[in-house]
Amino acid sequence: MALQTEHDFLITGSHDEANRQAYAAALRMHVLSGIGDGLKDVYDHRVEPAFEKANSRTPKDGREAMKAMLDDSYGKTWSSMIHTCQEMVWDSVRPAIERAQPEFNEKIRGLNAQYGSLSLDAEVEVPRYVTASDIHLMPGNYHTERDTDDASQGALFDRGLYIYQGGFAGPLCDNNGRSQAEVIKRRWPEFAPTKILDLGCTVGNNTLPYADVFPDSELHAIDVAAPCLRYGHARAEALEAPCHFHQMNAENTSFEEESFDLVVSCILFHETSRAxxxxILKESHRLLKPGGLMLHMEAPRTEGLDPYEQFRLDWDTYYNNEPFFSAWMRTDVQEVCTRVGFDRDKYIHIAAPDLGTVSDEEFTRYAKTDNVGANGQGHWGEMVMWNMYGAWK
Ligand SMILES: C[S@@+](CC[C@H](N)C(=O)[O-])C[C@H]1O[C@@H](n2cnc3c(N)ncnc32)[C@H](O)[C@@H]1O
Incomplete structure (x- = not known):
């Protein structure tokens, strides 16, 4: 696994702890892909035929496929192992962060910001869809504070996400944001946003690429979780990236209307309730200047996927504490965008590969292409494609 970029606030722990983290990452990847790759064969040759024999039909959707797969010993073992690996990721990261307290919070409190800013608002209520469960099984979730000015959950997310992804999102864990920003720049080269807003930024790992890609713009990022914002601000300062972090609810921000040229988010909506x-889409519309762009990076839709593929995507909803994942993947985003005020014909659904997985030339070609199939899927062969949903105002 490539090393995560060090900065003044990253907590990796001792030599032995870092090794344990690397082991948790490698084991998780092996279970996810190595053992996980066997699931399809098991489904095709054992689970689906048995289901068909018992019911005189094949599973009709992801739920039926999931139930049948988790009744099978291979599927059940895989599911249990990947869930345990997820817990191991957090367990491997947490001790060093707990040990660093309270000096770590003190260091962040004493930060002398030179590039951006942080405004927290204790009046912002963290919504129940965030507080009700530990999303991704991360102990304490994004928002928990155990001490005055606590930033621990931000440190836990930064290191934990890197271990969870096995380093595949790059040394700064920012491939998603960087890919999205580059798609915007390469697809619409004449679009030059002067003010950009990222919604649900967590620690800003996928926010900061906008400062590189659009260096003349003013970058803002919001989240409801104070510990992540404290850490994200400190991280941005350490990385010398200009970004203004605010504690706000994306459903109802205190920015004036028509404040931004570009409103983005990265994997936010699968963690928010349907309402x-x-x-948030309505608020995005309010915040955009006329001619502005809204673009949200998210998971693909399940529409057009077969029951087995739906089971793979739905698994996280039930076993990784991502309760709104399935609902998001079945939402008609164009219909909702139209209802909140965007023109139907200005709706955008595009997809692009991860910046690191193809050559620069190929990436530009993908970025400029309408590559979402008739079934609503932003896949390109076997390649992982990030789906982006949005509209021009
Ligand atoms: C999956 S994380 C997003 C991660 C981040 N954008 C990234 O790319 O790494 C979802 C984040 O959205 C925040 N969030 C959820 N609902 C929100 C809301 N209504 N307003 C602002 N932030 C919200 C959560 O606190 C959490 O930090």
Whole structure:
């Protein structure tokens, strides 16, 4: 695994802890892909035929496929192992962060910001769809504070995400944001946003690429979780990236209307309730200047996928504490965007590969192509494609 970029606030722990983290990452990847790759064969040759024999038909959707797969010993073992690996990721990262307290919080409190800013608002209520469960099984989730000015959950997310992804999102864990920003720049080269807003930024790993890609713009990022914002601000300062972090609810921000040219998010909507998703799209519309662009990076839709593929995508909803994942993947985003005020014909659904997985030339070609199939899928062969949903105002 490539090393995560060090900065003044990253907590990796001792030599032995870093090794344990690398082991958790490698084991998780092996279970996810190595053992996980065997699931399809098991489904095709054992689970689906048995289901068909018992019911005189094949599974009709992802739920039926999931139930049948998790009744099978291979599927059940895989599911249990990947869930345990997820817990191991956090367990491997947590001790060093706990040990660093309270000096770590003190260091962040004493930060002398030179590039950006942080505004927290204790009046912002963290919504129940965030507080109700530890999303991705991360102990304490994004928002928990155990001490005054606590930033621990931000440190836990930064290191934990890197271990969870096995380093595949790059040394700064920012491939998603960097890919999305580059798609915007290469697809619409004449579009030059002067003010950019990222919604649900967590620690800003996928926010900061916008400062590189659009260096003349003013970059803002919001989240409801104070510990992540404290850490994200400190991280941005350490990386010398200009970004203004605010504690706000994306459903109802305190920015004036028509404040931004570009409103983005990265994997936010699968963690918000259906009603809040609609509110956030409506707020995005309010915040955009006329001619501005909204673009949200998210998971692909399940529409057009077969029951087995739906089972793979739905698994996280049930076993990784991502309760709104399935609902998001079945939402007609164009319909919701139209309802909240965007023109139907200005709707955008595009997909692009991860910047690191193809050559620069190929990436530009993908970025400029309408590559979402008739079934609503942003896949390109076997390649992982990030889906982006949005609209021009
Ligand atoms: C999956 S994380 C997003 C990660 C981040 N954008 C990234 O790319 O790494 C979802 C984040 O959205 C935040 N969030 C959820 N609902 C929100 C809301 N209504 N307003 C602002 N932030 C929200 C959560 O606190 C969490 O930090």
């Amino acid at each position: 809040s998703m609609e509110n």
